[in-house]
Amino acid sequence: MTATLNARPARAEAGSGAPAAATGPARRGRRPQRALGSTIGVNGILVLGAAYMVLPILWLVFAATKDTKDLYGTGAFSFGDFSLWSNIVDVVTEGDGIFLRWMANSVMYAGVGAIIGGLISVMAGYAFDKFEFRGKGALFGAVLVGVLIPNTATVLPLYLLGAAVGLTNTVWAVIIPVLCNPFSVYLARVFSAGYVPDETLEAARVDGASPLRTFFSVGLPMLAPGFVTIALFQFVGIWNNFMLPLVMLQNRDLFPVSVGMSLWQGYAVPQPEFTPMVITGSFLSIIPLVVAFILLQRFWRAGLSAGSIK
Template identity: 50%
Template sequence: MALDTAPAHAAAPAGPPRPTRPRRGPNARSALSSRVTVNTLLALVAVYTLMPLTWLVVNATKNNADLFGRPGFAFGDFSFFTNLADLFTHQDGLFGRWLANSMLYSVVGSIGSTLLSLLAGYAFDKYSFPGKEKLYGLVLLGILVPHTVISLPMYLMASDIGLVNTYWAVLIPGLVNPFGVYLARVFSEGYVPAETLEAARLDGAGEMRIFRSVALPMLSPAFVTIFLFSFTASWNSFFLPLVMLNDATLYPVGLGLFNWNAILPQEPHYYAFVVTGALVSVLPLAIAFLSLQRYWRSGLTAGAVK
């Protein structure tokens, strides 16, 4: 009978190896420091960006006495709804008329501008015609020209055809959007395959039917992106309405608030109107971005990948 001559300590099974804690090297510490620095800078930028809006929200709760008698970031006696009611009833509801004018200029003008930009960008991308690239370069040149430079020539042309001091004097110039044409061409290159258009032509569809039924649904992210840019530019437009309009009932909200702000030394009770009106005028932009940001972000991401 064989005897087990193996040593006792050799029979004990070896336990699982103890995990070793990874040591942080200089690269990990450098990455952590970079993240902290970047997040700190982003937090400072966010605070700086939101500070004027916070000031508006806080001071819209004050009456005229609180605006001068309390610190800037201290709430008042919560007179916001009183200020709001006074704002919309002052001068027979003139502020509400300004808001309606801004919605007209921004919504109608932006929809028309976006459709024209999509048509132009689609044509520059999918069709070949003499002088296409030169004409496209001329369109892009329009991006470099400030709007204030062409406001006076547009005023003279509008005066010759009798459009000064009408809604059309602001709506028609807003239809031209060279940057929108550029974006539309980029989106058309990435979203609308030429094979799909060729298949639609083989089925007998006309060019306008192809654009309306095939290309336009594919360009929906481009539509939202260009619309938001146009809406923001039109809502914040100031110099063109200042040049074109003389009737206060045609003013957009920005120009109307500017006129109220100009008479503050003579009419101090307008301070609450201006502060509350400025806060109300920001809300449509915030609503538009919050409601359409999903489509806007997807469009910008696709354009970046392209």
């Protein structure tokens, strides 16, 4: 009996040990498979997103080298007879150089809106973060509501307000509405909380600095990466703005390049020779954005990492 009793546990141990030995490697084998599947899925989504953003620009580069015949007779991602220079000459000389006027208007609208509007947003975000005043929560809640409202929904009210005070068909009809951006104010508050320590401001107050001097001498230099990031976002948003200048402006000499390209696109329907000009003009219009991102990447990349640093 003793032998029988001793044998049963031995068989039970052997039986119980075999599945454990079999399931251990199987479980260890599933984990790399799951990790590999997740990696492939995430990278696949990133590749699709990158292709969605890069392929239109790549097509624009190829199409800018084609004339009207090559545009419709060659592949989408193939060079034409390298008519880029002649296309640029046609774009620049059309309408007594109206394209250069549109580019200058876009630079003015976007530049003023980025610098002055960015400064206003930084000041507002700094005030929301560092000062206590009555109605602060309600006002910041209104800013967050403004973030949720699309810009196209405000075009008609802005037009009615501009018409009431006689600002339509002027440069101020485009510049004034873009000087305050709710999303930029929200970003500025995040940057202020991440970059400007309260102890530094308290030391400036102890030294006798006024709130305004504290901001410009202490707060604004610390917020430089955030200011550049906000200004760059403002610049891109205003440069690509279409609905507001389309509704506000009637004089084509005041058009930004986005509205000007839309005007030429309308000409291209009855006159196909305008199509290469529209494509080349669109290609030239993105060059300032690329240059701005390249020159300011050191600042805006540091600004975007403010949340993670905090």
